[in-house]
Amino acid sequence: MARHALRDILADFARTQRVLLGINADNPEMLLGIAQALHAEPVPMFIQLTPETLSIWGYDVLTTLMSTVLDPLPSPISWHLDHATALEDVQQALAWGFTSVMYDGSALPFAENVRQTQQVVQWAHARGVLVEAEIGHVSKPGEPPEWAHLTSPEEAVAFVEATDVDALAVAIGNHHATHVAGSHIDVARLAAIHAVCPVPLVLHGASGVSQDMYDTLRTHGIAKMNFGTELRRIWWQTVHQLPDKKPRDVQREIQRLIGDGVREKIHQLSLAQHRA
Known part of the structure; x- marks a missing residue:
């Protein structure tokens, strides 16, 4: 199936x-592992790469690799640019055929985030490309602490109305680059945002959220969850466990384990019964 904006x-x-x-x-073997999972479990998915x-x-x-291994998959797949902070990166991704983009102006003042996101929406929607943006700021290690702030319902609504984005990433206690139990979700805040926000909500840093929270998240507006840290842990653990193997053998094992990890996540989120 051809790539899709979703x-x-x-x-x-x-x-x-x-x-x-x-x-x-983050690399070719991870892309290959994800593709292997989607051959076995054909569900719609955003495959995400950062600038x-x-x-x-x-x-x-x-x-070239994505065209080869993702475009023939039986389910609709979006080529998604994740966490672009420069408009030039968005333009480049659009030129190369990406079908969704996430512009992250969350570290900017509200008005500047709106202005930059409006430009991204203008470019992307002209090509039929989905736009995700972020209000509030989901923090990650090494960032200035003053960047971190939780999303309020009022700013979420104002931002969506001003920008016409298709999806909104929210900061509700989630963090990037954490593993399970590293984040503590403010469910009341999420419910309040969901009650007034007219677009699907996105949870970044989902590797830091317990599986016990998944049902609560989906019933309170989260329609997309992003996972990266869990797969990176698989990559590093495999490399460390096979120090004497040839790189091609390590890469083959990484592909297999990444595929298994993605299939497990599909099952956990009960997507297999809703195949496109």
């Missing part, structure tokens, strides 16, 4: 209290 599918998942996966890939990853490997290298 705009209508994400909206449908939000209406029916289901969750789409956003899976981050940093694309810069290291090159758009030409990674988009």
